[in-house]
Amino acid sequence: MTEHAVTARPRAELARPGMADEALYWLRDILGTVAPRDPRTRRLGPRRYRLEILAEVCDRDTFLLVTSWLGSEAVPAVKSKQAYADDLRLWAEVARELGGHERFFVGAITPGIIETWTKVQKAQGKAPRTINRRLSVLTALTEYAAWKRKEVIASPVTKHDRPKVDPRDETTATPILEVPEFQAVVDAAATPREAFVPVLIYTLAGRVSECCTAGLHNLKQAGGERQLDLRRKGDKGRVWTLPSRLCDLADVAAAGRTSGPLLLDDNDQPMDRHAVDRLLNRLGRLAGVLPDRDLTPHVLRASKLTHMHDAGTPVEEIQDYADHAAIETTLRYIRRRDSGALKAKHAAAAVAVYDHLVDRFVQREGHR
Structure with missing residues (x-):
């Protein structure tokens, strides 16, 4: 320095x-x-x-x-x-x-x-x-x-300097994987450790930094269940009861280890966020998903939260699962799905108003 x-x-x-x-x-x-x-x-x-x-x-x-x-x-x-x-x-x-x-x-x-x-x-x-x-x-x-x-210091930035942000603008939104696409990503993994990374992040809708800092000592047995004591954003402690199938994969990936990082690559090196990014990018390319974008941990997080909404989970439960302080943050993940579905629904409903009136034109065009 x-x-x-x-x-x-x-x-x-x-x-x-x-x-x-x-x-x-x-x-x-x-x-x-x-x-x-x-x-x-x-x-x-x-x-x-x-x-x-x-x-x-x-x-x-x-x-x-x-x-x-x-x-x-x-x-x-x-x-x-x-x-x-x-x-x-x-x-x-x-x-x-x-x-x-x-x-x-x-x-x-x-x-x-x-x-x-x-x-x-x-x-x-x-x-x-x-x-x-x-x-x-x-x-x-x-x-x-x-x-x-303890001074009066005026910010050089005023409300007149800030461009208006369209809350419905999706041009910079995080892309979403559909369920078959996520399955293709997992299927592209060649080893248990490679598969464990996307499965863990998707299951917990986790942030990559949280998963990379977790260790095997954070996996604990409690009441016949396996739990993961995870430190979330803002150093908040959260305990997750893990599905047995995920635990099975974790055990295979650990290969008998009882200590050390939860995420290791196939060379026994701890995985940081950069290593996770590289792995997911490669798996995304192998799976053929997001051809114009990189597959990132945030994509998996957004995908899981959106899939929860698709399954009818109340927004408040999704907010709690994602550990979002404000529900507006949660809505950024799922609102565009609602918007597209509602637009399609209302556009289809409009057909009933004019359907019988355009039959003669559609039929005439069809016979040309």
């Missing part, structure tokens, strides 16, 4: 200042690594710690503020912390290109820069949801800075 990153102290009054370094390296590991893309050549560079990159692009005070923010419960989910770190790196580039600032700081992005940036994003065809998400990072950081510094 850079000098100001290593020597940073979140609290000047700490009796053991070395603990500040421990906290910093904890956050470094949480944020993980990324391969930054060269803005000119668009080529990916070597993987680096996100925290090291932030230390380079932010001034010292802002870096301390960012580490405090990303390490706090203001951003509870690990994936959100990582996404926010990536977005801040983007804003540092914007501040340098449009504002001439060598280092990013709160206030480097002005309303004028926001106006120019949003126009460029629209001209490049970026999705409104993507633009809004990146603007939201600036707003959230500004609000945290105002709270932390």
Whole structure:
């Protein structure tokens, strides 16, 4: 890391200042690594710690503020912390290109820069949801800075900068596998360990990070049933009673192991989210599903929740199963299925109004 990153102290009054370094390296590991893309050549560079990159692009005070923010419960989910770190790196580039600032700081992005940036994003065809998400990072950081510094700091982002998001727009929606397609994915697996990955994620409608961090010690016997003690988003503990068939597959995949990660590849290496992505992409290609998209863990999660809805499961039960805090999040998975079915139903019902009136035209065309 850079000098100001290593020597940073979140609290000047700490009796053991070395603990500040421990906290910093904890956050470094949480944020993980990324391969930054060269803005000119668009080529990916070597993987680096996100925290090291932030230390380079932010001034010292802002870096301390960012580490405090990303390490706090203001951003509870690990994936959100990582996404926010990536977005801040983007804003540092914007501040340098449009504002001439060598280092990013709160206030480097002005309303004028926001106006120019949003126009460029629209001209490049970026999705409104993507633009809004990146603007939201600036707003959230500004609000945290105002709270932390006990100052009035206005966000450079206003409601007039945010493009309108159509809640029914499906152009960026996660694709769904139909049941036969999911079955084809499982059938494409060559080993028990390969099959266990999509089956586990689909069964639990699980997030990939949750499944990758689970260990065999989380599989427990209770009252004649096998249960999985899973840590979900926000470090919430959830206990799942597993179907016996899934347990059978887990036992075969474990091959006699009683400890270690729940997910291992066929080379006995622990699987992280990148390894799971690579496996699912390969299985998706072998199964011939989603020809224009990659098969991801999120696709399996969305597919399971949608299949539950198709089977008539109440939305509140689906929300609880998915562990969504807001039901609006759950509806994003299933509403488009309802929308398509309802549109087809209402369009078909319209035929009864004019069916007998167009018979003569349809029959005439049919006899030509």
